[in-house]
Amino acid sequence: MTTDTNLKKRISESTIHRLSMYFRTLSLLEKEGFDTVSSKELAKREKLTPAQVRKDLSFFGSFGTRGLGYDVGELKGKIAEILGINRVWRIAVVGIGNIGSALVSYKEFTRQGFHIVKLFDNDQRKIGSNHKGITVSDIQNLEKEIRDANIEMVILTVPATVAQYMVDDVVRAGVKAILNFAPINLKVPPDVYLRNENMSMELEYLSFAIMNNHTPKNVR
Amino acid sequence: MTTDTNLKKRISESTIHRLSMYFRTLSLLEKEGFDTVSSKELAKREKLTPAQVRKDLSFFGSFGTRGLGYDVGELKGKIAEILGINRVWRIAVVGIGNIGSALVSYKEFTRQGFHIVKLFDNDQRKIGSNHKGITVSDIQNLEKEIRDANIEMVILTVPATVAQYMVDDVVRAGVKAILNFAPINLKVPPDVYLRNENMSMELEYLSFAIMNNHTPKNVR
């Protein structure tokens, strides 16, 4: 393990999230026909400081040209590399209900390299049905099918009551990253990454903000 | 404006998010039959330090009993008050597509006081149709209907291409909080709160984590 790799362990979550933002904005700038962009312009579009943009990038190398700025296409490529999105990720969705099937229909994921290739449910009425060309598999076959299909990430959209059981199954199948939508604290082994998408939390934040005239520094 | 109000302006976004987490865990503890809970136990369930829990709460008052801990029901009530969720929020969903209709079906929101009472779309095939007992209104009537229904929050689930126009309309209608699902940087006046729900960003974070063996301090 090199020093560089150790370095990356210190990158903050905020920095990663901002890299995602830069990536999206760079795609937009590319479409708008810009060849280069300064940290100042990038910062303006994200409501950040130019120093923040430069510092974030500096953790990974130096990608700009002094006096000129960054080459839009090049920087976009570098960030894709950093984020690991210059490749295809094979994903399974577990729980094909309201939210699960909405996610399956979302073409933008595919365009970004997040390929949903397997769907699982335990409801006999859903098993065998077709969503955007993918047949819903029986949850009973989860482990084998996940392994056979080389799935590395799972989007979990089952009821909170069964979410932990499904996580355990998914982990057993060798999946290393889970995006969970159930409002519950899940346990995963240390080598499995778990992110929670919690919409109620965001509504609660808005509620607090209105009630208290909240004005924090950085709002996502 | 009192000193207390000014105080609240300094509360960090992380603290608010943790209050949401505490609230959910307290609800669970209540169901599990616990009368009291210590900062230690609460912290354990959230993977935080006890000091963090106590510090978060200390910004708003002192709710515990030394030697004993916090009364579960009481603390839950206090946090509900702080977050402003001890009341009903009237919400409209704009854009009744894949994700919009999934959200409308989500009963948990209602249980938490987030009442979705109006739906809007611009598609003639959707206008007039019924979702969970609510008729989809024509987006043309947005301003009047939002005002008449006393809507204070909007969930925005329209394509990114039209999201800014819809925000402008919604702001004009007097809405003070927006939860946006379109992957785009929206502009709102300073007195309107905007939160973005960005699922791609979470997948990108997972991608980065796998590729770099990322081990940050606090993971959501």
Next chain:
DNA sequence: AATTACATGTGAATTGCTTCACAAGAAATA
């Protein structure tokens, strides 16, 4: 009533993140 055990609430210390400020380098201009 005294003692023990336990857990809060909070200044102080520490850690982490953001912003500052400027030397250094590249491009454009004269």
Next chain:
DNA sequence: TATTTCTTGTGAAGCAATTCACATGTAATT
């Protein structure tokens, strides 16, 4: 080629968030 203009990359400074550590207080026990 020299000069001006512009913008990066980065240590240092400043600020914000987290954790420490303990005085204080309550309840349970003897």
